[in-house]
Amino acid sequence: MLNASLKELSTALTQKKISSAELTKLFLDRISKLNGAFNAFITVDAEKSLAQARVADERIAKGAALPLTGIPAAHKDIFATKGWLTTCGSKMLGNFVSPYDAHVIERFNAAGAVILGKTNMDEFAMGSSSETSFYGSVKNPWNPDFVPGGSSGGSAAAIAARMAPAATGTDTGGSIRQPAALSGLSGLKPTYGLVSRYGMVAFASSLDQGGPMAKSAEDLAMLLNVMAGFDARDSTSIEHPAENYARDLDKPLSGLRIGVPKEHFGEGLSADVGKSVETALKELERLGAKRVSISLPNSGLSVPAYYVIAPAEASSNLSRFDGVRYGHRAKEYRDLADMYRKTRAEGFGAEVRRRILIGTYVLSHGYYDAYYLKAQKIRRLIADDFVEAFKRCDVVIGPTSPTVAFKIGAKAADPVQMYLNDIYTIPANLAGLPGMSIPCGFGANSLPVGLHIVGEYFAEAKMLNVAHQYQLATDWHRREPAGI
């Protein structure tokens, strides 16, 4: 059961081979046993989860089950979850028991899924290693001395250690895809606007997008079917007709044109990752795809532009944390301004403070044109690169991350080195395009390598098709960390 696909779990539940309560208990026991070692969950509430599981069992007994009914899933602690502590990895929200549900949580609840717990993450999703959490670093189940990637590192570690069959994540610059790559999982960042941001703690609103993380592309399709959909409470939610994201999984790849961007195979890419990605591309060619060399000439500017746009939006979004309406408030203060200063100095960790300061500076009087406006123009150039590329190919494929997982602490003191982890994933966020990562081998220290697939707007079904066909022909996605 721990290694079963969501489809297999769904079948086992509807055929009454296992009840949702039993299945939920199985994963809760697994969490009790392993969470101490990996720190993947911030909050677990067995009673709440089992109560939901019993309701799911009644629904299954009545024959009213949907595909995810009774299946437990973990949620990144960025999603407001009614009655659950929702910390976003921060001391600032250390006492925040959410009075409402995010749209994504409503969707999972309506589907009859069981909330297995809230997963650890970089504070306010700012990080690529899950080390900036106020609740401690997450450890990579493939080797606990290494990071699982971030910011959705708790969700990644939970699935990799088989503490959860599926999880949600969010991706502003790579926070679903990079931890999926570093933890040997499949993860999908949908087209911007496909999954509602309502109740998802805001980091950089023009980039933030929620999405699923799981063991396979087939599982991702089932999860996306539940998560995607219009929501009037998110002003940038797209009114896009409902799709079955699993509809094209079985299509052959013959004739598929794969664009391989030369800029993603140059300086900075480590040899082990390059080799696995090259082997994966050959496998896709063997499956009938055709390789096309493409260029994304401005992608090297994506990190600099991102580190203007994301902190600018963050400095605005995080101004709401002032100790007045919710969250942490400093104990002693002289006056209102002093309360703000102390509350925010105490409540935010070092990386969050740093990004707020960058954002405040680039938006401050006299600097707007040189930084924010300039970054938005470069954002256009990066998006235009993809428009050109997609004239010649159907999907763009390359490495998800320049290296496999690095040691905990290795980059913590050097923000710029940390930021460069997301060099291949950020362009899709800036353009608003869907992107995903699937496992494609192992590199240094026997750690997983991720293959990055970017599609055109709303091409999720096609990307999942490519990933599923690859996963039918390979078994990287079936590998699991030894000895746990």
Add this chain to the structure above:
Amino acid sequence: MPLTLEEVRRIAELARIGVSDAEARAVQAQLNNIFELIGQMQKVDTDGIEPMTHAQGSALRLREDKATEENQREQLQSVAPQVEAGLYLVPRVIE
């Protein structure tokens, strides 16, 4: 052009984040490294390029001007640090 310590203090004040002198100095060096990275943008000529504010070009949706939310004041204020008679309490602003 590197940030001075004075500028770091000014930004922190604009952001309403208290910083000690030691913190300001530590953060100054880190911010300057980050601004060196960001500075790579200046190498590119972007004259005449239309800024991209958002992944979708379309204008924001409008809705009818009517109340859609029910009153959940008690529930929403249950997580506030300090409330009284349905109001959020903050230190006195006007003497």
